Every structure is written in C-alpha cells, then in structure tokens.
Amino acid sequence: MSKFDEMITVVPRTILFNNEKNQFNGFLDKNSAKGQEVFDTLSKYEIKRRGDMEEDPTYKQLISYCILENEHDEILVYERLSGGGESRLHGQSSIGVGGHMNDVLGAESINEVLRINAQRELEEEVGLPDHKSQNLAYIGFINDDTNEVGEVHLGVVFKIKVSSIDVEAKETDTLRIKWVDQSKIDNYDEFETWSSLILEALQ
Template sequence: MSKFDEMILVVNRKDLFNDEAHAFNGFLSQSDARFNEITKTLDDYEIKRRGDMEEDESYKQLVSYTIVESEDETLVYKRLTGGGESRLHGLHSIGVGGHMNDIESEENIKEKMFENAARELQEEIGLEKKDLNAFELIGLINDDTNEVGRVHIGLVFKVNVDKEKVFTNEEDTLQLIWSKREELKELGNYETWSELIIRDLYE
C-alpha cells in the first residue's frame, strides 16, 4: 500500500484552534491554558486518506513525536540517505514518531494516541511497551511557517528508558546518538520541530 493510501487521524483546524484563537507556533507545554482547550478537540478526530490531506490546510494530521531520555541523556537520531523522506536526509531529530492510525480496540483518543506513539517506538528503536517508563504527553508542537507544517500538528510525548534496550533495525536509515541535554543545541542541523522544542523546552 502506498503511504498516500494510509488512513490517518486528523482534526479540523477550525475546531482545533477555536477559529485561530488558540493558534500557536513552536512548542506549547501542558502548563499553558491553550493545551487543555486544544487537546479537548482531539475527541472530534476524523479518519481520512493521507494523500488527500497532504495539501488540505483545513485539517491537521496528528503525528506522535516522542522524546526518549535515559537518565541525563536524550536520544538524537540522524536520518541517513537510505531513509524514505528525502526532505529530512542529513537532519537530526529528537522526536521518534509518525502519523497516527485508528486503533479500533481502543475507545478513546487518549488511548489511541499512546498506542500509536508506543508502536512507533517499537518500530523505530526496538522498545517494547514494558520498557517505557514515565510515558507522558508533555505538550504540542506546531509550525505554520511552511507548507509541511501547516498540515501537521505534533503530540509531544516524553519517555524514560534503559538506553541499553535502544537499537535500530535500520542502520542504513538511522544513526542513533545519545546527548547530554545541555549539549543538544551543539549538534545542530535539526529538523524544524526539534529545533523549536530545544529552543522552547531545553533552553
């Protein structure tokens, strides 16, 4: 199946941002009053074909974006040229994730979100659900300054793990790097969402 035929979870932008009253750019933490107002609208998700959503700015595609930590280090990965998304080749990221699909066995959107995020962690870096400690939703990430960002919103999770259990099955597409939090910025060359999170969360 083409990735464009994948059925994904989306939310109408007008509802999500309350007619732009709750719109933001950058990382929005759960302590911000807008966080609760925005996440309440996720109950009104719809299931749409990904290819139809890629250029439809009236909807936001829900994307999991999990920050993986082990003690005082944060996992950074670099997308190599073997990976699928050419726009991201050579860039660093601190978020492991992807588009969200409907999980019929889970009734509410919160459980669907966590199941999607956990699935991506298993697929990308080999972590089982039992390996995930202090797994929580800590905020949202949005960037309406470019055409890709205008059709996506990131649900930012954080999880603590034993770094010995982290690996990649795709050494031709991902290079894993553990970085002290205070040294994250020095690595540079991040994709936009990671840049914004490092700016707003770590600095």
C-alpha cells in the first residue's frame, strides 16, 4: 500500500482551534487552559486518506511525537536520512519519535487511541516494546503554521524515560540516532522546526 493510501486521524482545523481562538505556534503545555481546550477537541477526529490531507490545511493530521530520555538524563536525537518518507525533512535532526496516527478499533477513549499509536511508533522506529513504554506521559502539543509541513500537522507530544540499551534504530536507512545532553544543545539550526520549538520551550 502506498503511504498516500494510509487512513489517518485528522481533526478539522475549525474544531481543533475553535475558529482560530485557540490557534498557537510553538509548544503548548497540556496543563494550560488552551491546552486542555485543544485536547478536548481530539475526540472529534475523523479518518481520512493521507494523500488527500497532505496539502489540505482545513484539516490537521495528528502526529505522535515522543521525546525519549535515558538513565543519564540525555535525550534521544536522530537524523532523518534520505531513505525516509517525508522528503521535506531529510537531513534535519529531531528529538521526536513518532508518526501519523490510525484509528484504533474498540478504543474506549481518545487517550487510548493516542497511546496505542505512540507505542506502535516507538516499537517500529526504535524497537521499544509495549511493556517498556507503559510510563509514556502526555505533555502537550506542538504546532507551527508558518511552513507547508507544519500547516497540515499537529504534534501530540509525549515524554518517556527509557533505558538506552532498550533503544536502537530499526530503520537504519532512514534514521541515525544518538544520545545528547540537552544542556549542551545550544544551536537549534540543525533541528527540524518542531524540535527546535520544543527544545526552546523546555530549556
């Protein structure tokens, strides 16, 4: 199946941002009033064909975005190589492991949909099995309407503490990973927009 035929979760922008009253750029903490209002709209998600959504800014595609921290308080940084799917992000570094979300049959809440999708991506991308990702913590959202990739995506941001021996790049043709002391990152130019915005917010 072509990636464009994948059926993904999206939320109409007018609902998500309450007719732009809750629009934001950057990282939005889950505990803020606006963050809680945006979260409450996620249960109104729809399922659409990815190819139809990639250039349709009237919908936001939900993307899981997991920040991994190891036992030495280092964060996982990876570089997207040319074998990866999103050509617009090749050569850039990222701190978020994740991807598009799919419907979860039988899910009883939006929390379950978000968690199952995030856990699946962690297993696919860095080999972290389900039983090692139970401490996944939702921390907020990331949005950037200033570029064509960001305009059609909304990141649902998670943080998870892991043992570095449990993590490896499963798709070595698309990702190269390393552990980095966050306090030593002083130049965000090499990072994709979402990562640089989160790094600035969490400093």
